[in-house]
Amino acid sequence: MSKRLPPKLAAHPSVRAVLARGEGSPPEVIDADWLRELCLSAGADDAAAVSLDHPDLAGERPHAVAALPGAKSLVSLVLRMNRDDVRTPARSVANLEFHRSGELINDAARTVVQALQDAGHRALNPSATFPMEMDRFPGRIWVVAHKTVAVAAGMGAMGIHRNVIHPKFGNFVLLATLIVDAEVSAHGEPLDYNPCLECKLCVAACPVGAISKSGEFDFMACSTHNYREFMSGFTEWVETVADSDDGADFRSRVTDSENASMWQSLAFKPNYKAAYCMAVCPAGEDVLGPYLEDRSNFMATVLKPLQDKVENLYITPGSPAKAYAEKRFPHKPVKEVSGGYRARKKTEEP
Ligand code: B12
Numbered sequence: 001m002s003k004r005l006p007p008k009l010a011a012h013p014s015v016r017a018v019l020a021r022g023e024g025s026p027p028e029v030i031d032a033d034w035l036r037e038l039c040l041s042a043g044a045d046d047a048a049a050v051s052l053d054h055p056d057l058a059g060e061r062p063h064a065v066a067a068l069p070g071a072k073s074l075v076s077l078v079l080r081m082n083r084d085d086v087r088t089p090a091r092s093v094a095n096l097e098f099h100r101s102g103e104l105i106n107d108a109a110r111t112v113v114q115a116l117q118d119a120g121h122r123a124l125n126p127s128a129t130f131p132m133e134m135d136r137f138p139g140r141i142w143v144v145a146h147k148t149v150a151v152a153a154g155m156g157a158m159g160i161h162r163n164v165i166h167p168k169f170g171n172f173v174l175l176a177t178l179i180v181d182a183e184v185s186a187h188g189e190p191l192d193y194n195p196c197l198e199c200k201l202c203v204a205a206c207p208v209g210a211i212s213k214s215g216e217f218d219f220m221a222c223s224t225h226n227y228r229e230f231m232s233g234f235t236e237w238v239e240t241v242a243d244s245d246d247g248a249d250f251r252s253r254v255t256d257s258e259n260a261s262m263w264q265s266l267a268f269k270p271n272y273k274a275a276y277c278m279a280v281c282p283a284g285e286d287v288l289g290p291y292l293e294d295r296s297n298f299m300a301t302v303l304k305p306l307q308d309k310v311e312n313l314y315i316t317p318g319s320p321a322k323a324y325a326e327k328r329f330p331h332k333p334v335k336e337v338s339g340g341y342r343a344r345k346k347t348e349e350p
């Protein structure tokens, strides 16, 4: 630390206390074993670092550096979720599991960042889920793409359903990323295989046909249904309020159950409508046993209850999702909605 300070500054009690401590600079390279142990003891179930110079992270680099000028490394954290909580047709149970797991991984990330700060580093933890940068909506609202980082750090590979599948915990994981201003002594290596079995149960489970067998993902179909009570669907709900002639007209457009669900989303945390792709995925060493043992039973007890559930499907008029849902899930009433997104130019980056 430079001791050539103006006399008034040098005489300040805080400055004298700091100079008296005689602290040097933090180590330029963070020890990878120390860091991993820190992440695990903070509550993560797996973790690895990756350099911001990794070629697969070229798209993330400017965003990470904008969030933390001087950023050099990213650390991917993985937190296990409870499988049957995610799988049940009682979606209040699944939603609680998603939100609680989100809080736990954010807590773990914050704890590690604080320890890095105490060791003299600059580091930060973008939110694992929400809140996100809504001033950019409907563009890229996330600070860093946790899936991209997790794959580069060897925490898993992307399945057909576009979720990261951890080799042991399967897709029942949430992800977080730390942005750090120092190099780390060792990095995670991308997996040399994909834990996805290509069983296509995720394709069969999705009520709006968002996942295709080839791995293409229909963002609009997923977002319109699953995120009905998040930023896009909420805007459309407000439009319905604004466009209604009176209370009776509003109640003819939106059922009491839908309004109660929206209230629950606003008062507590937003309700995801599906996540069935994740619920049914049998991949991952800790998950695979029951599927290998009796595939018919797995389908009867995990896939079928979600397929059979009678529930509204939120779908844009004339979309492929509408034709798909009406054919495959005739018992699930289709509710035509706009999806809440304004028209965007095809060339705009998400
Ligand atoms: C945007 C987003 C979504 C979007 C898009 C999903 C997607 N496949 O990208 C929507 C709203 C549909 C979504 C849904 C869900 N998500 Co989400 N989501 C994110 C977010 C914020 C960024 C994802 C990302 O990096 N996308 C870019 C690249 C890497 O993804 P990609 O698959 O290669 O590309 C897709 C997007 O570009 C998208 N796309 C296309 N056009 C457009 C237009 C716009 C405006 C947007 C936003 C996206 C978009 O489609 C592409 C094709 O797959 C992350 C949190 C974060 N900060 O990283 C969580 C995250 C990916 N989500 C997660 C989860 C759990 C879910 C849900 C299960 C939520 C739920 N409970 O229902 C579903 C699963 C749907 C699915 N099969 O993907 C987890 C995944 C964990 C895991 N094991 O992989 C993450 C990592 C959150 C976390 N902290 O753990 N999600």
Ligand code: SF4
Binding pocket: 159, 160, 161, 195, 196, 197, 198, 199, 200, 201, 202, 203, 277, 280, 281, 282, 283
């Ligand atoms: S459900 Fe099957 S096809 Fe879909 S991601 Fe999981 S293992 Fe792959």
